[in-house]
Amino acid sequence: MDGTDETTQRAGMPRWPDGVPTLTVAELEADPHGTFRTWRRQWPVVGHEVAGCVVLRAGDVDRLMRDPRVQATETLYPEMRGIPVGRLFDIFAHGMLTANGAVHRRRRSPFTRTFAARMIEGLRPRIRAAAESLVRDWLPDREVDLVARYTALIPAQTIADILGLPHDDIPLFTRLAYEVSRVLSFTFEPEDIPGLEAAASALQDYVVTGLELRRAAPRDDFLTRFLAEAEAAGDLTAEEVVVQLVQMIIGGTDTTRVAGAMQAALLLQHPEQWAAVRCEPGLIPAAVAESLRYEPSVGSAGRVAREAIDLDGIVIPAGSMIMLSTLSALRDEAAFRDADTFDIRRADLPRLQPIFGGGAHRCIGEALARIELEEGLGALMRLAPGLRLTGAMPVLHGHACIRRIGPLQVAA
Template identity: 30%
Template structure:
């Protein structure tokens, strides 16, 4: 049956992409954004001229306003699941993880993972992040020309997540190889061989997590798997939830950081060299550079939510089961929230709201402090070791319409 399931997944992925392309040609705004991401801000501007909420002829309302997106993300009547608790996307790779749950299960599972991101541990992570960053960049500098994504932006978060979870050194290569494949799973694939490789990676990581759980029961340590294993022994989390939580931390931690670093490099060194010069002049702008990259080019440009009871939104009454599409990339450039919203500026005026690239409300990204730290450390190290970094050749965008980043970014020092 597994081969039939794989074929079904691939065919559904192809059919979905074909449908998106057809609907884009008919003018459907969300499909236009998904089909040709490079032109999405032209679409946002067209829709915004008509108001903060756009109702297509087909499909869910599209929210472009920073204020309305923030309100929806904080509204307890609007959640991730259908009324009654059923999943809206049961075949999604992230189904069954706390990112896809509403309270009380979301609260319970998130609370169990949260100690891994407490400030004391994050300070300890920084030393490890700096070491891995310098090792990777020193190796890249020796090449002169390299792929920033495959040689740096991708290995960095995998190494950090290995430490966070507590993956032993003897399993580091196995974890890294399978981790990169698992991180691709939410995107889907049009190739059967690729789908089977992803499935094999997910299964092998499940076995690895299960083995490590057994070891941590006998020999607990200061890592996420130990924390979750202790909770499982107290019946606060099931074994299946534990494995899925580890997988979620892997996927979420990888995708945010790899796309953040790739997007930052392209924006700063290629698209806006004056801002790169400003950052080289004042490396302490690195945290602000991270925030501006996330605002200007969010790795996750949109997300959905579902009304679980009747909700009034922008003068409209929305019944239960109404799906909403929150266009984070549009909200992050809302002229009512940001001065010069389409300008990429490291020195933005004080008082502007936080971008929505890490979401908001109860689903605010748990790993946001870690991703910010990785981005800041990466930028500081790149300034120090490769101040003349430049993009060479044509970057390859990620082959997905739900993430914004690069699969390959050829650079030279």
């Protein structure tokens, strides 16, 4: 709990009415679902020791994603976390994720056509073939870590193909992307900042080199077209070009790697549901959707309140940082029957699942992620139907932004 003058005076920290609790990162990391469940029943919004406040209920999260009084954070978050300049800071200063209004539209629009559902659907046969080839690679081994050998590689190969990056670079750019995404986790300490900064710098240098190569030798690929369009329109700065590509690499790899691992693990933990999907492949999209609901790989979206916002009598003051907790919303008993039960046959999933956010910032890679997850699961069902867990269920660490996962040991 807080409420001291010193704390409430910090930027982004609301001054709460008496009794509203402030959650610590430690308790949320230890048991995110349990902690949110306890408080969601009593309060629509509670304090968060780093993020200002957390909105807990499904209806409020959905509404505030589209509420003009609630905006992207621009550079507020890195400034609050002691990162006021540098190349890590640049990702917030020049990226679409943290931008608002016309600036956001300008940064996002070069990608909207390429990532539109219809265009992305054309990649399905290639993603299916890649997933099957990966399964055939590890199938002869007795036991494998499915994350390293499979679920990380499907999105990494796909984003490499879309952006025209060499497959040999996958270990490099994925390592840097996973490292940089930790900046959003709330668990890094001031002493971690130099390492995060070095990773952000290396990832941006990697993209700059790729762009220089494309300028020197254009090809028939996304990167060449993006570069030509961005330069012809002249409305993206050189830094913006680099940072949008960095955000694509981060968004396109880490999120789906974690989701792919978790959906396999959840189905293996519920063998009757694994068997149902194996017998009836038409259940694959529902299995993907329910896995994303039950253990989302992205736990929240960060925002700032431009005006005071009243949620059932609790007022979030203007200027507060707000965490819209999709993790909490997706287990809200008011929105989902038996919310803590994993059930691929549930009928109450909304068409626009909050896992991919909402409003202007709704995930640009949603269609791609769904295809990768569906095809990844389909290839497992067809080629490794007897797959089983050989170790414990993987633990998803983190309660905000991109969550982190350990190994997933399986045998075919």
